[in-house]
Ligand SMILES: Nc1ncnc2c1ncn2[C@@H]1O[C@H](COP(=O)(O)OP(=O)(O)O)[C@@H](O)[C@H]1O
C-alpha cells in the first residue's frame with residue numbers, strides 16, 4: 001500500500017512545563033485528500049501546523065511526508081495564514097508579493113507562473129495594485145496565489161477565512177475547493193467553523209480542548225462538486241454537521 005501524503009504520529013508539544021498544548025496527536029492524510037481539523041480556539045491548532053511545517057519541532061512523536069521525516073520547511077508544502085494583512089508586504093504590488101514565493105526560479109519562468117497563479121485566484125486585473133488598495137478577500141486571494149505559485153502538493157490553511165465577511169468567506173471556500181480540484185492539490189484546513197469543515201472536507205478530524213488530541217475522524221462522503229445551497233440542504237450534510245457539532249460541543253463541557 002502507498003504511504004499517506006502526511007502523517008502525524010504521537011505528536012506532543014509544550015511551550016513550558018505547565019503549558020502542554022498537543023498530546024499524542026495522530027492522524028493521516030491521503031494524497032488528494034481535503035482534510036479539515038476542527039477544534040476550539042486556543043486548543044493548539046496553529047501549534048500543530050507549526051509542527052507539520054517544521055517551523056517548530058515536536059517534543060515527542062513525528063511528522064512524515066510519504067513515510068519520510070523532514071527538518072526544514074519543505075518545498076512541497078505552502079501555508080496560508082489567518083492574518084493576510086500581516087503576511088503580505090505592503091510595499092510590494094500584488095504581482096511582486098506573489099513572486100516572493102518563487103525567489104529561486106529563473107526570471108523568464110517567474111512571470112508566467114505568477115500570471116497563472118493570479119488568474120487562478122481571479123486577481124489578474126489587480127496585479128499592479130498594492131495590498132492596502134485591496135479588500136480583505138482580495139488580500140487573502142493574493143496570499144493564496146503566493147502559496148500556490150510554488151506548485152505545492154499540500155496547502156496548509158490556518159483559519160484563512162476567519163477575518164472576512166460572510167459572503168467573501170463563501171466565495172473563498174468555493175475558490176479554494178475549485179483550485180484544489182483543478183491543481184490536484186491536497187489541503188489541510190484548520191478551522192473552528194463546523195459548517196465550513198463539513199462542507200469543504202473529505203475527512204474532518206475533531207480535536208479536544210487543550211491539550212489537543214484527536215477525538216474522532218469523520219469521513220465526509222458528500223459528492224463533489226459541492227454547492228453552497230444544495231449540498232447544505234441535503235439530509236447527509238445535516239446529519240454529518242450534527243455529528244461533528246455534537247462532538248465539538250462535548251469537548252467544551
Ligand atoms: N510561541 C508561544 N509561546 C507560548 N505559548 C504559546 C505560543 N504560541 C501559542 N501559545 C499558546 O498555546 C495555546 C495554543 O495556541 P494555538 O496553537 O495558537 O491555538 P489555536 O490555533 O487552536 O487557537 C494558546 O494558549 C496560546 O496562547
Ligand SMILES: [Mg+2]
Pocket residue numbers: 045046047158159
Ligand atoms: Mg490558530
